Amino acid sequence: MDNNYxxxxxxxxxxxLKRKHKLENxxxxxxxxxxxxxxxxxxxxDIFDKVMEQFxxxxxxxxxxxxxxxxxxxxxxxxxxxxxxxxxxxEPFLEQMAxxxxxxxxxxxxxxxYLFTPLYIANYxxxxxxxxxxxxxxxxxxxxxxxxxxxxxxxxxADSGMEEILILTGExxxxxxxKYIGEACKLARKYFRMVGVExxxxxxxxxxxxxxxxxxxxxxxxxxxxxxxxxxxxLAGHKRVFPYRFxxxxxxxxxxxxxxxxxxxxxxxxxxxxxxATALHMYYLQRKYPHAEISLSCPRLRPIxxxxxxxxxxxxxxxxxxxxxxxxxxxxxxxxxxxxxESKSFRDGxxxxxxxxxxxxxxxxxxxxxxxYTGKENPDEGDEQFEIADSRSFETMYKDMSDxxxxxxxxxxxxx
Amino acid sequence: xxxxxxxxxxGHEFTSRFILGSGKYSLSLIKAxxxxxxxxxITLAVRRANxxxxxxxxxxIPQGVTLLPNTSGARNAEEAVRxxxxxxxxxxxxxVKIEIMxxxxxxxxxxxETVKATEILANEGFVVMPYMYPDLNTARDLVNAGAASVMxxxxxxxxxxxxxxxxxxxxxxxEIDLPIIVDAGIGxxxxxxxxxxxxxxxxxxxxxxxxxxxxxxxxxxxxKAVEAGRQAYLSGLGRVLVRxxxxxxxxxxxxxx
Numbered sequence: 001m002d003n004n005y006x007x008x009x010x011x012x013x014x015x016x017l018k019r020k021h022k023l024e025n026x027x028x029x030x031x032x033x034x035x036x037x038x039x040x041x042x043x044x045x046d047i048f049d050k051v052m053e054q055f056x057x058x059x060x061x062x063x064x065x066x067x068x069x070x071x072x073x074x075x076x077x078x079x080x081x082x083x084x085x086x087x088x089x090x091e092p093f094l095e096q097m098a099x100x101x102x103x104x105x106x107x108x109x110x111x112x113x114y115l116f117t118p119l120y121i122a123n124y125x126x127x128x129x130x131x132x133x134x135x136x137x138x139x140x141x142x143x144x145x146x147x148x149x150x151x152x153x154x155x156x157x158a159d160s161g162m163e164e165i166l167i168l169t170g171e172x173x174x175x176x177x178x179k180y181i182g183e184a185c186k187l188a189r190k191y192f193r194m195v196g197v198e199x200x201x202x203x204x205x206x207x208x209x210x211x212x213x214x215x216x217x218x219x220x221x222x223x224x225x226x227x228x229x230x231x232x233x234x235l236a237g238h239k240r241v242f243p244y245r246f247x248x249x250x251x252x253x254x255x256x257x258x259x260x261x262x263x264x265x266x267x268x269x270x271x272x273x274x275x276x277a278t279a280l281h282m283y284y285l286q287r288k289y290p291h292a293e294i295s296l297s298c299p300r301l302r303p304i305x306x307x308x309x310x311x312x313x314x315x316x317x318x319x320x321x322x323x324x325x326x327x328x329x330x331x332x333x334x335x336x337x338x339x340x341x342e343s344k345s346f347r348d349g350x351x352x353x354x355x356x357x358x359x360x361x362x363x364x365x366x367x368x369x370x371x372x373y374t375g376k377e378n379p380d381e382g383d384e385q386f387e388i389a390d391s392r393s394f395e396t397m398y399k400d401m402s403d404x405x406x407x408x409x410x411x412x413x414x415x416x
Numbered sequence: 417x418x419x420x421x422x423x424x425x426x427g428h429e430f431t432s433r434f435i436l437g438s439g440k441y442s443l444s445l446i447k448a449x450x451x452x453x454x455x456x457x458i459t460l461a462v463r464r465a466n467x468x469x470x471x472x473x474x475x476x477i478p479q480g481v482t483l484l485p486n487t488s489g490a491r492n493a494e495e496a497v498r499x500x501x502x503x504x505x506x507x508x509x510x511x512v513k514i515e516i517m518x519x520x521x522x523x524x525x526x527x528x529e530t531v532k533a534t535e536i537l538a539n540e541g542f543v544v545m546p547y548m549y550p551d552l553n554t555a556r557d558l559v560n561a562g563a564a565s566v567m568x569x570x571x572x573x574x575x576x577x578x579x580x581x582x583x584x585x586x587x588x589x590x591e592i593d594l595p596i597i598v599d600a601g602i603g604x605x606x607x608x609x610x611x612x613x614x615x616x617x618x619x620x621x622x623x624x625x626x627x628x629x630x631x632x633x634x635x636x637x638x639x640k641a642v643e644a645g646r647q648a649y650l651s652g653l654g655r656v657l658v659r660x661x662x663x664x665x666x667x668x669x670x671x672x673x
Contacts, residue, residue: 103627107574110440110626163468193466290519291491333521407442410471414463414502416495 011139020137023128023235033231033240040244041203041251047284048246051277054079055225060272063087072096077329082279085326086272094322101328101354108333113406114357115397116164117157118198120366121145121184123382124175127237129223131268131301133384134170136237143366143382144175150184156369158191160361160394163410165192166219171200171239178206182213189214193411196259200238201248207255216415218252219261220245221299225277226269233268249285259293260285261337266315266323267301275323279330286334295335295357296327317346321353328354340388347390348404360397362388421650423618425595426511426543426564428482432456433612434642435484435597436635437622439464443476445631450478452635459484459513459620462503474506484545486513493532500537512537513567514546523573527554531561538562547599550584555592566592567620569600570611574623576603579610589615605634605641612645619645 012020022029036042063083068090071081084090085097122144125134133140145153157165165188169176181199188195196217197210207218224230227242234240249260262281264274282294300315315323320342327336338347338355340362347358363372366382373393392400401408423430436455438446450458458477462485465474477483485503490496493516500512514537516529530546531554538544543564548554550568558566568588571580578601579585589596595617602608608619619642628634 106440106627107576107623110623111442112440161468193468286521290521291517293520333523402442405442408471409464411467412461412464414466414489414499416490416498 033242036244037241043247045250050284051280054280055273055277058273058276060087063089065089068093082330086275097325098353101325104328104332105354109356111406112409113351113401114409115360117162117359117361118166118168120168121150122176123170123366124172125170126172127239128235130233140383145367149367151187153369154191162394163192164194166196168198182210185213185215194413201245204251204254207252211256216258218257220248221263223265224268225274229269253289253292261295263297265299271315279327297337324354340390343389360392361394430456433618434639435620440626446476447478448632449635452632454639457482457484459486461486461488462499463489483508484511484513486515488515490516491518493529496533497536511543525549531557534558534563535561550581550588552587555588565595565597567597567599570598571601573600575601576624577601578603578607586614605637608638609641609645612642613648615649
C-alpha cells in the first residue's frame with residue numbers, strides 16, 4: 001500500500017506504518033466517526049441538528065446579485081441574508097459589505113483592538129489528522145513543558161507586556177492530561193489577566209475543573225462541518241468523533257465558561273458552507289446561552305505538508321475578507337480573531353473592518369519564546385504546528401495598531 | 417441660570433449634565449473629549465482598568481473629573497458587587513454605575529439583579545447609579561434600594577437609535593424623585609436635546625461620540641445640545657409640546673361657581 005500522506009516516515013515501526021497505511025486506504029478499518037467513544041459525554045442538544053440541516057441545504061451558487069442587494073438593504077441581517085452574503089454572488093459587493101461591516105464593528109467595539117498571544121505547552125498528539133503537522137505519525141520533535149518551563153515561558157511573555165494568553169496543547173490526554181493543563185492555567189492566572197484554552201475537547205466536569213483553575217474562554221475548531229470530509233481527514237484518535245467535537249463549546253458553557261470560540265479550518269471543504277456552519281454554530285449557542293460571549297476565528301489552510309494530496313479548496317484574501325464581513329453583519333456583537341497565519345497587510349486592513357482581536361509575539365513551537373523574543377539559543381525546543389505569516393512582536397504590534405488609529409486593549413476582562 | 421441649576425447625585429453637585437463614556441475610542445482622545453463635552457463625570461469599565469502599567473485608561477482621565485466606574489461584564493448581582501468593590505480598591509472612588517447583562521447580543525440590563533446589587537452597594541456607602549430598562553416598578557424598587565439616580569436606556573446600547581423608549585422614560589421622569597439620566601442609544605445631539613427637554617436630569621453617551629468623524633467637535637455639539645435641552649425644559653416649552661396643545665375654548669367654561 002502507498003504511503004499516502006507522510007513523506008518522512010522513517011521513525012515509524014513496521015507495525016505502525018502498516019496500520020497507518022491501512023487507515024489511509026481502507027475506510028472499513030476506521031471507527032464510526034459519528035459515534036461517541038466510551039467516556040465521552042453525550043449532551044442533549046438540538047444545535048447539532050439545526051446547524052447540520054442548514055449546512056446540508058445551503059447551496060451558495062443558488063444566490064444571485066439581486067439576493068445580495070436585497071440582503072444589504074435589510075437593517076438586520078438574518079440567516080437568509082447571511083447566506084446570500086457568503087455566496088459567490090456577493091463577491092462584487094465586497095466594498096459595500098466592508099463599509100457596512102466597519103460601521104457595525106465601530107458601533108459595538110469602537111476603535112479598540114484586543115491583543116493576545118498563544119502559548120503551546122505540549123505538542124504530543126494521539127490523532128491522525130492528515131493535514132496537521134502535530135499528527136501522531138509525523139516525525140517531529142515532541143515536547144511537553146514542565147511546570148518550571150511553563151512558568152519561564154509565561155514570565156518571558158508577561159514581561160513583553162501581554163496580559164491575555166491562550167494556552168494550547170496537542171491532543172494527547174495521555175501526555176497532557178486535564179490536570180496538567182489545569183496546573184498550567186493556575187500558573188497563567190499569576191501572570192495574565194485573562195486565560196483561554198485551545199485544547200482537545202473534554203467533558204463538562206473537566207471544563208468545570210479548568211474554569212476553577214482560572215480559564216474562562218474555550219476555543220475549539222471543528223475543522224470542517226462537512227462530516228463526510230471530516231471522516232476522510234481525521235482517520236484516528238479521539239478527534240475522529242465528529243459530534244463530540246461539535247458539542248465541545250456547549251459543554252464548556254455547561255461547565256461555567258464565560259466565552260467560547262470556534263471555526264472551521266477554511267479550505268478543508270467548501271469554505272462558504274463551512275463559514276455558514278461556523279457562524280450558525282455560535283449563533284445558536286448564544287441563543288440558547290444568552291450570557292455566552294461568542295467569538296469567531298477564521299483560520300484557512302496555509303501551505304503545509306501533503307498540500308497536493310489534501311486538495312485544499314483555495315480561500316484567497318478576497319474570499320476571507322468576504323467571509324469576515326458577512327460574519328460581522330450577521331453577528332455584529334461577536335468577537336472576530338485573526339491569527340498570525342495571515343499577513344501583516346491583511347491583518348492591518350481587516351482590523352479596521354471586522355476583526356476585533358489579533359495575536360502578537362506568536363510562536364507555535366514549544367518552549368521557544370525566549371529564543372524568539374531575545375535571540376537566546378535554546379536547543380530544547382519542540383517543533384512548530386504551522387508557519388506563521390505575521391511575526392510582529394507585542395511592542396511592534398501595539399505601535400502599529402496605534403499608528404493605524406486603533407486603540408490596542410490588553411485586557412477588558414475580570415475573573416469574577 | 418447655570419450657576420443655580422445643579423445636578424445633584426448622592427449629595428455631590430455637578431454643573432454639567434452630560435456624562436461621557438470612555439470605552440470605544442483612543443485613550444489619547446479622552447482629555448479632549450472631556451474638555452469639549454464639558455463633562456464632570458466620566459464612565460469607565462472596571463474590567464478595562466484592570467490592566468497592568470502599559471497604558472491604563474485611568475492615567476488618561478484629567479484631574480478633577482469624577483470617575484463613574486461601571487460593572488460591565490457582570491452577569492448577576494453578586495458579580496456586580498464584586499466588581500464595584502474592586503473599583504473602590506483600584507482607587508476609582510465611591511460612585512458606581514451598575515450594569516448587569518445576561519445577554520451578550522443586545523446587552524440589555526437585568527432589572528431584577530440590578531435592584532439586588534443596588535441595595536447591597538448602597539448599604540456599603542456607594543453612590544449607586546443603576547443602568548436599567550425603563551420600567552416604573554423597577555425604578556421604584558431602585559429608589560427603595562438606595563439608588564442615587566436611575567439610568568434608563570433610550571434604545572439598545574451602541575445602536576445610536578435615539579429615544580425608542582421615550583414614553584416610558586417620561587413616566588420615570590414624572591414619577592421618580594431621583595435624577596433620571598438617559599443612558600444608551602443616544603445617537604445624535606438632537607436626541608440628547610430632546611431627552612433634556614423631556615426633563616431628564618442628564619444624558620450619557622459614548623458610541624455617538626466614538627463613531628463620529630471628529631470626536632472633540634461632536635463632544636462640543638453634545639454639550640451645547642444638552643444645555644439647550646435643559647434650558648428648554650426649565651423654560652417650560654418642552655412640556656407643552658409633549659402634553660399636546662390646549663383647546664382655545666375651555667371645556668369647563670359652563671361651570672357657574
